[in-house]
Amino acid sequence: MTYAITQTCCSDATCVAVCPVNCIHPTPEEREFGSTEMLHVDPATCIDCGACADACPVDAIFPVDSLFGAQNEYAAINAAYFADRPAAPAPAGPNFHAWGEPSFTRGVPSDFAPIRVAVVGTGPAGMYAAEDILLHTNAEVTLIDRLPVAGGLVRYGVAPDHPATKGVGETFARFHSHPRVRMQLGLQVGKDITAGELAAHHDAVIYAVGASTGRRLGIPGEDLPGSIPATSFVSWYNAHPDVEPEAVSLSTERVVVAGNGNVALDVARILVADPAALARTDIADHALAVLRDSKVREVVVLGRRGPEDVACTASELLALKHLPGVDLVVDDHDPRISARIDAAAPGEKAALLRDVARERTDWSRPPAAGRRIVFRFHSAPVEVLGDDGVAAVRVTAETGEQDIPAGLLLRAVGYRGVPVPGLPFDDATGTVPHEDGRVTGMPGTYVVGWIKRGPSGGIGANRTCAAETVGALLADAVEGRLPSPAQPPKAFRRLAQQRSLHVVDARGLAAIDRAELARGRALGRPRVKFGTVPALIAASKSGRGRSSG
DSSP, X not given: OOEEEOTTOOOOOHHHHHOTTOOEESOTTSTTTTTSSSOEEOTTTOOOXXXXXXXXXXXXXXXXXXXXXXXXXXXXXHHHHTTTOOOOOOOOOTTSSOOOSOOOSSSOOTXXXXXXXXXXXXXXXXXXXXXXHHHHSOOEEEEEESXXXXXXXXXXXXXXXXXXXXXXXHHHHTTTTOTTEEEEESOOBTTTBOHHHHHHTOSEEEEOOOOOEEOOOOOTTTTSTTEEEHHHHHHHHTTOTTSOGGGOOOOOSEEEEEOOSHHHHHHHHHHHSOHHHHTTTTOOHHHHHHHHTOOOOEEEEEOSSOGGGOOSOHHHHHHHXXXXXXXXXXXXXXXXXXXXXXXXXXXXXXXXXTTSEEEOOOTTSOOOSSEEEEEEOSOOEEEEEOSSSOOEEEEEETTEEEEEEOSEEEEOSOEEOOOOTTXXXXXXXXXXXXXXXXXXXXXXXXXXXXXXHOSOSOTTHHHHHHHHHHHHHHHHHHTTOSOOOSSOTTHHHHHHHHHOTTOBOHHHHHHHHHHHHHHHHHTTSSOOOOOSHXXXXXXXXXXXXXXXX
């Protein structure tokens, strides 16, 4: 028997580190690492020890003989990755050389004076950076977030029906109460404090603020009511305080989603999912109520290129094929579509659509009975039509242009970073200019994650990104290139409390966690989140435990 990695793989390579026989690839040392959609277990060399499954932070690894339903296909996906590949060399045994003094390739000397590092942003990028620093140095870390709760995209960006992916948040949460960590949540750089003030209190500052807005289509009618970024829709169903509960109406039978990446598939899936199944997740209460009364029966997913260039990962596309009670259809309006699907080689994403129903959709008719998702390739939106709101989306077609009647357009064409007051910003890329994570012209200031490299890569990609940035920071520390903080260690906490009346620390965060879990237990759900800043702050002050802050 062997193990297989499945849909929720985060690619952070924790499993690679614990595998005793080097059977998980690509590894961080291999060229393909970071460019593949997931990691894979070689069935020919796996020894069934289970170490990878125990270490996986998102519960994505299972014995092949325990796979069922859609997961069955992952046994073949893992095996196919190793077809025609040379066998990887086995690792050296424990007797390869005599044990000696431990050697650390990262970090600072043990007698090095502790440095103070601030990490702005508590999503995966920020937490991987904080973890690296805490494990390899004696530094003191201040975790800062503009919201009064930690988590970033793990809390607010992962679809509620992907609970295993959210499990990585539990790994990060271990560091919230670390003795060398101080949390200052509900504190916004550029509003409550300046970048200069933050730098004056720390030896180094790492910005992990992500890419918080959606890209625009740049077409007429894009700002009509009923045309919203998919990023806002994701925030809405995840109870993000920035999005009002009334921000989304699902009174239309057809929704158009522009884009076919993973976020597009997430929103399409949530729109047609069974509300009874969603009621067993941590989806926002207001979203669940709206979805229960939803009139949506059909979601049209647009791709401006063909099926060979579908932007989503193979695992998310595969999962969509097995969505209970939902039909998956390919709109065969262009002869290139079927030709490319039929010609796709095994392992290509287009090949996964070979057994999906195809039809030439008549858009003048209302959606068919039941619930379905329609992939429409070679169709770029060129205009949003309507007077007081979205009535149709005009798209390119083989014969020119075609109108698809719809009452809601979700724009899922990517995320974009926004400027951080006090830091340089490249408007063309939506990132902060840097070299190996060092912010240009600002010694002691660093970036990590999407604000560093742009909105690419999943959760695990932030681990290698953070390693590069932290490596640069540690090198600067050892070589004396970090500016010394002008303020004493305890001064920043006093400043934060002066500037923000409701700063949440580790004890307050723990209180929020307990309260949300209790709300979930009362309803038979894993968690019920507080969806407003006042509610989060109130929860942080109730029933506070003894964990250090």
